[in-house]
Amino acid sequence: MKWTLAIAIFAATIVLVIISWFQSGAIERRRISSADTPDEAVRLLLSRVKSHNWDAAYAQLANSSYVDKDNFIHTFSGDDGSLRTYASLENYDVWPLHSNGRLATVRTKLHYSTAVGPLDDVRDIQVEHEGDAWKVLWSTAALPKLAPQVIPVNYLRWDVINRGAADDWGVQNVDSPRVRIVSMNAVQRPDRIVIVGEIVNEDTVPAYVDVNATLLHADGSAITQENSFDKISHILLPKQVSPYRVDFPGYRLTQIKSVRMDAKSMLVPASADPVIEVTGQKLQKDALGKMVLSGDLVNESGAIVNIPHVLASYYDSNGKVIWVSDGYVDQALLPQTPVSFAVDLPDDIASQAHTYHVVVNSFVNQAS
Template identity: 45%
Template sequence: MKSGRLLAVLLGAATVLFVVWGTLWPVKAAQVYAPDKHLVRSSGTPAAALQNLTEDIRSQSWQKAYDSLANKAQFTQTDFMHDLTGAYPNLRTYAHLEKVETRPLHESDSDAEYQVKLHWATVVGDAVQTRDVHAVRNGGNWQVQWPVTKEPALPPQVIPVNYLRWDVIYRGAGDDWGSQDVDAPHVRIIDMHPVQRADGLVIMGELLNEDVVPAYVAVNATVLNKNKQPIANEGSFDKISHLLLPKAVTPFLIKFPEVNLSSVGSVDMHPFSQLIPASADPVIEIQNEKLNPAPDASLTGEVVNQSGQIANIAHVLGTFYDKDGNLVWVADQYVDHALLPQTPVPFNIHIPEDLARKITSQRTVVSTYSMGGAA
């Protein structure tokens, strides 16, 4: 017991010593990135100027980042912030810049071109923003010219609203309904396929709302071994359209990391549904869809908000089939900025190269989330 206490004391003393040492004599890497040190960072090269700018964006030092730009006279600081995080609430509004990739395209004594990929960490994963930026020499330093993309200004107009809406009245505490209440919508799994991938087992399929009322849906799956013992249990978190209108179909995809299909004897599937109020607005139209072949296989297109309200987040789900109509793959993309009315926004859903050659058709659905509820 005494030796244990002595070890704990020694470890505590060593921890305090290392903290003090690191504070008084920080390593160079810490000097570059430690906050609140107000260190002077050189912009003697275009790469250094670009790194300084992205570090200011990462720390949300908007005034400092804006002041460093060579073309700041062309737009306001608010325009600059909105270009990066959005003028309306969206995925990037609450994200932080996690990683930056830069690739030089051209460099001379007076100017340089770079491709910049900003990786934003959002609640649903990585969102990538790609820009081609120009840098210019200004005396002994370099400055970045940031290419601000402004949102289009829509003219004042009246958009007629004509859509279905479902409201739900539940039994309250003072209502004399007995045990009576509103039943959950009837939903059914109409297709299911287990597939082995490099990172584990994937179960994908399609779910139908066969009722006449809207439903909030989810799918849980339990994989069992040959002896009917559970191996793992997972659910469809974001690879599904959770709000299903009557007679609508959503794909789903459930991942079981590090589970091998050869060890699975059976799969126990459980669809879940709950009646919720919903409307068929906003109406999102899909335009210019195209299946692009391997090696860079993808589904591209545009989503257009046909309503008069802003959709803060859009989730595009692609279901892919072979020539016989069999399900091959399910993939998705979150549009990381708000959908303004009547404004096309591109999407690009990646398709694994080994599956792309089997795909001949697709079906695309879009879920939207607006402040105050989903649609």
């Protein structure tokens, strides 16, 4: 009995070691220890990045003498408390674009898992034939460095003192901010109903807002309820407008009679900074042929914005909100330094979109 248990534990350990060896990409590295084709070179590099074998990955670069090793590592592991510092490379797709026998371009789609869900990054990587193998020619674009300077910020902030638990009932509390849903549109998608619209803070104080939607039967009874989760800018400054989106997977408009909307607001401490400018907004096709709204985010304040979150609302020619899409940017926003973003939207919506509006949520890690 004692021996059986020992053997079982030993066998289980061996199985786990083999599984982890497979998962770490070692089998792939062994198969393509020397890259005979451009895409093999990229796969080898990415398998080493995936297993955090930075030395081996760096050694595989054709131009390592021109590439700063820290910059190379930060490209994958992130810095400045950005979303990528909370992400890990899960998988990747690689396909060759073109090759002339000496130089080749390989397109990669890197699949990260992050604290806010999966994140994809599409990159075109140059590969060079060197000796009898292909090696990656890493783009040497330096990370932006900001010159030492003073950026004046007229700091504006609201703090809240609520009624204490021991105070008498009649003692007045500060009211919740007045918020209003200014538009709502129920959109049928192939696999779901999507409720999109905009909400405005009509008050003179900041509000933490959330939008709930309930699908109703003809008799007014509730079918199901969902909320906007992260498809909204939760903190709204006075008179600020945010798009919102509520998804009901598996439901069809023919199943429902109406939708009940409910906007909840709370008074919260907030800061009017940072201000983020969204420049060069354009609706265009990305490298994979998908319709995206792209542009650059410029942090106009002096503090780093660690995780920017872009929310875009799209309007038809009548000014009606027809879609809301969002996306997290995996790079931190350094002061005054543009960082590009792109959020996708369905092709059929893109053809109807007459104009659009972008807002940016900013998550700032106080410790950074």
